[in-house]
Amino acid sequence: MNNSLETIKNIIINNGNIVVLGGIEVMLEAGLNGVRAEHIAYDIEQKYGYPNDDIVSSLFFSRRVDIFYKYYKEIILNKNDIQPTNVHYGVAKLEHYGKLDTVITRMVYGLYQKAGCNKVIELHGSVEGNRCPACGKIFGSNYIRNAKGIPECDVCNVPLRPGFSLLGEMIDNGKITQASFAVERANVLLILGAPINSTLCKYMVKYYKGDKMILLNKDESPGDYTANYRAYGNVGDMFSYIMDF
Ligand SMILES: [Zn+2]
Known part of the structure; x- marks a missing residue:
């Protein structure tokens, strides 16, 4: 583990009012595909005869509900036993210590709640x-x-x-407002498993007014430099190290 993780760990230990943005990499590390499953888009089109983004659209749902649910079972619910990872448990620990304001995510597996978190905003709903x-x-x-x-x-x-929003559907405005207020009042903004140029960050980071924006992700991406502290590698491993106190 490198020095920047040590610095980040100290920030987490010494600060409260933390808002977590939970990104796609956390989900991929859990072995899950997500709703759109962008990483296997080619295979999906070969198998189902339609592009992934078509299948999870509201129009497709109303026309081919049979194929939609085949995809839901096989691709979105690609694991029989969907379990939280060290990241979800680490965020639950933040809440347990009274340090967590809110975790905001576009992921749909309910894993933060499964790990024991109550302060979760799932922008796109849940499976x-x-x-x-x-x-x-x-x-x-x-x-x-x-x-x-x-x-x-x-x-x-x-x-x-389905419990999650389909492409072409409006996202619940109340949830977006609630999430943006949380980011606005955050002391620490902790981004786990998402680049700054991701959709999640694009909508949320602009509300942050503090100087403790921390980013942990697998790989570096353009735009990440706007975070105050960064570390790269396996998100679960890094966050386990940080939360070991
Ligand atoms: Zn009924």
């Missing part, structure tokens, strides 16, 4: 929040995975709506 459009009953990811064919409400027998 744990699939909903019956008729009665509003909520169904988790296991229900989707185990359903034969198109998952239906066990009361109304109508196809469920």
